[in-house]
Amino acid sequence: MKQSHVGGIALLVCLIVVVAIALGSGAQDGTGSPGADDNTPPLVIGDTMTVLVTGAASLSDLAAAGIPAPEELQIPKGIKRYDVVTFDHAALSREIRDGLPLSIHGTAYRTEQHGMNFEQIDDGINTYEGTIVGVDESDILLTTGNNALVGSIVFGNETFWIIPVEPRARAEQSASPLHVIYSSKDVPAGPLVPID
Structure with missing residues (x-):
């Protein structure tokens, strides 16, 4: 040759x-880790979170997944991608007190947090702050109630938000109201406004 x-x-x-x-x-x-599949939620909170819709981008995605009356949900307008989830709130509260397990982009983590004492009465609403073990640039702020979770998890240069999205009357009729989880990577520039 x-x-x-x-x-x-x-x-x-x-x-x-x-x-x-x-x-x-x-x-x-x-x-540097494998890219997230659209069917894999970027954030899983605790062991009792149930994912109903992954990677939703519109109300029609929710309707196609069988979510009743998605137009009633108070999802901030303009989010490019979000996951619809429910929680076992009693089990979640125990996990938060004992060190909450998280999965972020497919990697397992554990949190350390402590309760913040704002008032002297026990009304079932508790707020916790803390960090992700072994992650320097992390911060956790979670508020739990009987059937609601509101909060944020900072992981390096990404922030995840967890918010309940059902109107109050609808949420009070559900043992496990709908929540959405979305990332700062899926938020447009400017303020978010709930869908009317």
């Missing part, structure tokens, strides 16, 4: 390897 053919084959093999590496890195997110 001529030397020019060997050189051409070697160049072709190198080009194939470079393209394969580039395509492989394209399947990763900015953290």
